[in-house]
Amino acid sequence: AQSVTQPDIHITVSEGASLELRCNYSYGATPYLFWYVQSPGQGLQLLLKYFSGDTLVQGIKGFEAEFKRSQSSFNLRKPSVHWSDAAEYFCAVGAGAGKSTFGDGTTLTVKP
């Protein structure tokens, strides 16, 4: 069965600092991998996705993620965080056809 682990429940960074959110997955084949962001009281917005090809994926809002098969990881990065990035971030692994398993989420706080 597929599973996703986001080791960091809560991360605090200063505005302008770099960010890395960790995601480890377990899946028997080449996974579909996703990062979503959820602002307070809002639904989910897809930041980026990996299906195949280039292991460094560019997303919206300046985010990128790198798929590392050897480490079963798909970490999300941003070089310079903005106050508006404060939200909850979910990593998900999909078996295709839209059925995804989500991690427990990482809450990002941005300090001024």
Place this chain on the structure above:
Amino acid sequence: SAVISQKPSRDICQRGTSLTIQCQVDSQVTMMFWYRQQPGQSLTLIATANQGSEATYESGFVIDKFPISRPNLTFSTLTVSNMSPEDSSIYLCSVESQSYGYTFGSGTRLTVV
């Protein structure tokens, strides 16, 4: 990607009643998915809804509690039946649209009192 309109956006309901959540997509999609996000937790898939067939439920979810309709390729409803406070959650629909786009509705925040 597809645009999803989900309503109601929030509701407060009495225990023992039922609430039907609607999900309208601006394009035809084969599969629609319903998720639940309990307070402070991640998303859990409830069921997959295909047009013209019964929904497929995940372990721990049953049709009597969460009946789903999928009358056409752009619309689906999820009903939360005989509600209890434990059903207080955010319910989200999701679709897989063309070009492997995965889109979520803005969610329905349900509070059962």
